[in-house]
Amino acid sequence: MSRPLLIARRAAAGLLDAIQALSLVFVIIVAGIVITALTSSNFYVLEILVLAVIYMQFTSSWDVLCGYANQDNFGIAFFTGISGYIAAILNKSLAMSPWLTVPISATAAAAAGLVIGWLALRLRGPYFALLTIVFAAVLSKLAYIFSHVTGGEEGISGIASFSRSVETDLLVCVALLFISVLCMTAFARSHYGLILRSTQHNEDAALASGINAAHYKVAGFGVSAFFAGVGGAMFAHTHMQVSPELMAGSLSVLVVLMAVAGGRGTILGPVLAAGALTLFNEWLRIIEIYRPIIFTGTLIVMIYIFPSGIANASFFARAPLLRRLLFGREA
Amino acid sequence: MALLEVDKLSAFYGHLRVLSDVSLTVEAGELIAIIGSNGAGKTTLLRSLSGLTKTTGRIRFDGRDLTAASPQETVRLGIVHCPEGRKLFPDLTVGENLSLGAFLRRDHAAIQADLERVNDLFPILHERREQKAGTLSGGEQQMLAIGRALMCRPRIILLDEPSFGIAPIIVDRIFEVIRQLNAGGLTTLLVEQNVGVALDVCTRAYVLENGHVALSGSAGEISSNAAVRESYLGM
Amino acid sequence: MEILILGLSRGSVYALVAVGFVLVFSVGGILNLAHGTLFMLGAYFTYIYFNFLFGQGGTLALLASYVCAIVSVSLVALLLFFALFRRKIDSISYVMVVSLAFALFVEQFMKVYFGVTSTGVPSLVRGSVDIFGVRVLNKEVLLLPISLFALVALHMFLRHSSAGQSIKAVAQSREGAILVGIKPDRVLAMTIAIAAALAALAGTLISSLVTVTPTVWSYWLIKAFAIAIVGGLGSLPGAVVAAFLLSFVEIATTFTLTDQYGELVALMIIVAILLFRPSGLMSSRQV
Numbered sequence: 001m002s003r004p005l006l007i008a009r010r011a012a013a014g015l016l017d018a019i020q021a022l023s024l025v026f027v028i029i030v031a032g033i034v035i036t037a038l039t040s041s042n043f044y045v046l047e048i049l050v051l052a053v054i055y056m057q058f059t060s061s062w063d064v065l066c067g068y069a070n071q072d073n074f075g076i077a078f079f080t081g082i083s084g085y086i087a088a089i090l091n092k093s094l095a096m097s098p099w100l101t102v103p104i105s106a107t108a109a110a111a112a113g114l115v116i117g118w119l120a121l122r123l124r125g126p127y128f129a130l131l132t133i134v135f136a137a138v139l140s141k142l143a144y145i146f147s148h149v150t151g152g153e154e155g156i157s158g159i160a161s162f163s164r165s166v167e168t169d170l171l172v173c174v175a176l177l178f179i180s181v182l183c184m185t186a187f188a189r190s191h192y193g194l195i196l197r198s199t200q201h202n203e204d205a206a207l208a209s210g211i212n213a214a215h216y217k218v219a220g221f222g223v224s225a226f227f228a229g230v231g232g233a234m235f236a237h238t239h240m241q242v243s244p245e246l247m248a249g250s251l252s253v254l255v256v257l258m259a260v261a262g263g264r265g266t267i268l269g270p271v272l273a274a275g276a277l278t279l280f281n282e283w284l285r286i287i288e289i290y291r292p293i294i295f296t297g298t299l300i301v302m303i304y305i306f307p308s309g310i311a312n313a314s315f316f317a318r319a320p321l322l323r324r325l326l327f328g329r330e331a
Numbered sequence: 332m333a334l335l336e337v338d339k340l341s342a343f344y345g346h347l348r349v350l351s352d353v354s355l356t357v358e359a360g361e362l363i364a365i366i367g368s369n370g371a372g373k374t375t376l377l378r379s380l381s382g383l384t385k386t387t388g389r390i391r392f393d394g395r396d397l398t399a400a401s402p403q404e405t406v407r408l409g410i411v412h413c414p415e416g417r418k419l420f421p422d423l424t425v426g427e428n429l430s431l432g433a434f435l436r437r438d439h440a441a442i443q444a445d446l447e448r449v450n451d452l453f454p455i456l457h458e459r460r461e462q463k464a465g466t467l468s469g470g471e472q473q474m475l476a477i478g479r480a481l482m483c484r485p486r487i488i489l490l491d492e493p494s495f496g497i498a499p500i501i502v503d504r505i506f507e508v509i510r511q512l513n514a515g516g517l518t519t520l521l522v523e524q525n526v527g528v529a530l531d532v533c534t535r536a537y538v539l540e541n542g543h544v545a546l547s548g549s550a551g552e553i554s555s556n557a558a559v560r561e562s563y564l565g566m
Numbered sequence: 567m568e569i570l571i572l573g574l575s576r577g578s579v580y581a582l583v584a585v586g587f588v589l590v591f592s593v594g595g596i597l598n599l600a601h602g603t604l605f606m607l608g609a610y611f612t613y614i615y616f617n618f619l620f621g622q623g624g625t626l627a628l629l630a631s632y633v634c635a636i637v638s639v640s641l642v643a644l645l646l647f648f649a650l651f652r653r654k655i656d657s658i659s660y661v662m663v664v665s666l667a668f669a670l671f672v673e674q675f676m677k678v679y680f681g682v683t684s685t686g687v688p689s690l691v692r693g694s695v696d697i698f699g700v701r702v703l704n705k706e707v708l709l710l711p712i713s714l715f716a717l718v719a720l721h722m723f724l725r726h727s728s729a730g731q732s733i734k735a736v737a738q739s740r741e742g743a744i745l746v747g748i749k750p751d752r753v754l755a756m757t758i759a760i761a762a763a764l765a766a767l768a769g770t771l772i773s774s775l776v777t778v779t780p781t782v783w784s785y786w787l788i789k790a791f792a793i794a795i796v797g798g799l800g801s802l803p804g805a806v807v808a809a810f811l812l813s814f815v816e817i818a819t820t821f822t823l824t825d826q827y828g829e830l831v832a833l834m835i836i837v838a839i840l841l842f843r844p845s846g847l848m849s850s851r852q853v
Contacts, residue, residue, distance in 0.1 A: 070659065072659055072662060072663070074666075119841055122844065123840065123844055125658060126591075126597050126658070126791075126795065126799060127795060127799075127840060127844050129597070129662065130791050130792065130795055130836070130840060131837070131840050131841075133788060133791070134788070134792070134833050134836050134837055134840070135837070137788060137833055138830065138833045138834065138837070141826060141829055141830045141833065142830070144826055145826050145827070145830065249784050250670070250781075250784075253666050253669075253670060254670075256663060256666070257663060257666065257667050257670070260663045289678055290678065292674035292677065292678065293671065293674050293675050293678055295674070296667065296670045296671035296673075296674050297671055299667045299670070299671075300650070300664065300667045300668060300671055303660075303663060303664050303667055304650060304653065304664065307653060307654045307657070307660050307664075
């Protein structure tokens with residue numbers, strides 16, 4: 001059998017396995033969003049759901065690398081930002097349709113991810129964290145410096161949306177999220193995920209057993225960056241504008257906090273936490289002025305009560321069925 | 332009553348049982364050697380006694396129950412552990428290392444007297460008092476480790492592999508000091524790979540195998556035991 | 567000449583912030599990402615005490631608000647340590663994440679209560695002086711001697727006091743320290759309080775000089791983090807040298823290019839050091 005065919009077959013088997021392992025709750029949530037999109041015309045609800053889906057995309061793409069390799073990327077906004085801006089520029093200046101900009105900008109983010117992954121290989125712990133922070137900071141500085149291209153503080157507005165209606169936009173986003181989560185689950189359940197997990201404790205041991213850990217880490221970076229890039233492009237085409245906030249440190253930090261609160265190394269944990277927290281944040285609008293304080297306070301409390309995240313909390317270890325329903329089958 | 336009584340001590344690393352039901356006694360003034368192969372649990376035993384490793388079982392020192400004591404409490408009571416790998420403060424001077432040994436003490440006159448005693452035992456430490464500990468040779472570092480332990484004013488000193496990685500001539504010097512300290516009344520518990528040297532200085536010895544006491548007895552009994560001669564003394 | 571003077575005065579403030587960050591890392595093996603927040607709180611507390619408690623009085627009131635601010639920030643840091651960090655102090659990742667959450671919380675809190683606009687505090691000294699033909703604000707001149715004094719005081723404390731020696735001991739050999747009866751937990755709490763006090767001092771000094779907004783913490787955190795790593799994580803002298811180095815590079819590029827490029831160059835240098843010399847410019851561990 002030829003090599004591409006073999007890879008395709010393996011990927012198909014992985015996806016099939018990921019579908020079987022998928023969490024029921026996630027499927028219900030996706031179905032719920034689809035039904036809402038088809039039935040509701042409440043603009044406000046739909047916008048919030050779009051935002052929730054985007055954050056789910058961000059946190060899961062963070063988790064697929066960092067949750068498994070147990071390294072903290074504090075610069076995920078690098079990938080969301082680069083992809084969002086590329087999508088915006090392609091759409092605005094070349095009038096490219098979103099169907100082209102999403103894959104192109106995500107691929108560009110993945111390429112950037114491979115480069116950074118390769119550069120960051122030797123670094124771990126604090127060094128790795130600083131490198132990711134600094135890269136994201138460099139990117140946002142560049143955005144200010146080349147403001148004739150990026151619009152500087154204002155960003156770029158007037159980007160085409162996926163479709164003419166918010167309902168369809170939401171459907172597109174949730175479909176992209178669903179496919180992304182499937183692919184990431186397949187990746188995490190493959191030997192790639194397993195080896196990334198093994199590097200978190202002892203890279204030397206993994207090396208000694210003949211595994212080229214470098215290859216797997218760089219690949220993990222590429223995958224994480226790709227799906228973060230999908231999220232960034234999603235943002236551009238639903239909000240119809242991008243601003244430096246899409247590459248800001250605060251976005252990176254928020255993604256890390258939501259993913260960690262959800263439970264690293266589970267993909268679905270971060271997804272559910274991001275969804276729930278985004279909705280919670282919107283619900284808090286009833287007490288508008290104290291909203292950010294309560295929201296960040298809640299994050300602290302969650303991380304304090306579940307230091308390894310909700311999905312990794314001990315009561316789920318004792319309730320395997322519940323765990324299966326919420327977070328999918330174990331690797 | 333014995334100074335130190337250990338009763339059915341067990342210790343675990345995760346699920347791995349490293350010590351199982353170890354019982355031993357140390358009378359005041361004795362020099363006890365604990366011998367055994369690598370991984371027999373010797374270091375874990377000392378770590379349990381100084382409160383570094385959590386255990387089940389019972390440790391009594393001078394009539395007090397110490398099973399759940401913190402390392403600080405054990406040091407305060409006079410159980411002083413001179414650890415494997417020495418654990419000195421490499422960027423501090425020899426003098427600073429010694430004064431940190433007396434960290435918990437406030438009796439300045441006695442501290443000064445102890446410092447002089449350590450300097451008498453190891454004149455080289457006095458010569459190098461301004462030098463950083465990390466720049467000393469292996470033997471000097473071991474001397475400093477013992478010196479620092481003495482500055483804690485021990486009632487029992489736990490020595491873990493004092494001969495490790497040191498030139499034989501220095502080993503002789505260090506064991507001479509250990510013998511001398513014991514003769515001066517310092518109760519000593521000595522863990523040693525170098526079985527010949529250990530049996531030479533000790534009064535009694537325990538042989539640890541796979542986390543339990545396989546054999547115990549006077550130095551003479553142990554060194555004439557056939558199994559010990561074969562596996563540890565190579566005769 | 568201007569570069570030299572500004573570089574020295576800014577560098578000394580950087581050093582104050584970075585030294586505490588490094589000290590906490592050496593002693594506890596943790597990265598407190600709320601360190602920039604502690605700096606920021608120093609400035610905010612000065613503002614609060616001066617305006618609301620001491621009713622914008624004279625120099626004495628200003629000095630009193632400085633002292634109160636520094637003490638308050640140390641107390642906040644202790645609270646942070648005992649309430650949040652200690653739960654899982656062995657996990658560097660947990661401490662990073664929870665301290666970031668705290669930083670974000672404080673940012674939002676300050677935004678709600680003080681708005682996104684800046685707060686200003688009058689300076690201890692007014693006017694300006696000529697130094698080798700360069701006109702420099704007096705309050706800028708004040709930074710270097712005060713910071714140097716604090717750094718020397720820290721050095722003396724670590725070198726000659728029993729508490730200081732216990733900090734050094736834990737940083738160099740945690741187990742060795744335990745075995746002479748030191749409680750590393752208590753030493754770490756003390757270290758965090760001292761680091762917070764230094765950061766707060768920097769914050770109070772800067773409060774009359776530049777504007778302080780609720781988001782300023784991240785800028786200072788990145789500075790401290792970068793200086794710590796450029797200096798070789800764990801080395802106090804390294805951190806001081808790196809602080810001045812970074813400030814000179816920044817000031818020099820700001821003068822020759824623009825503000826934006828100044829920071830970009832500083833960031834690029836950090837990247838280069840991370841990639842080519844990750845152990846820092848001074849690699850030995852010295853506390």
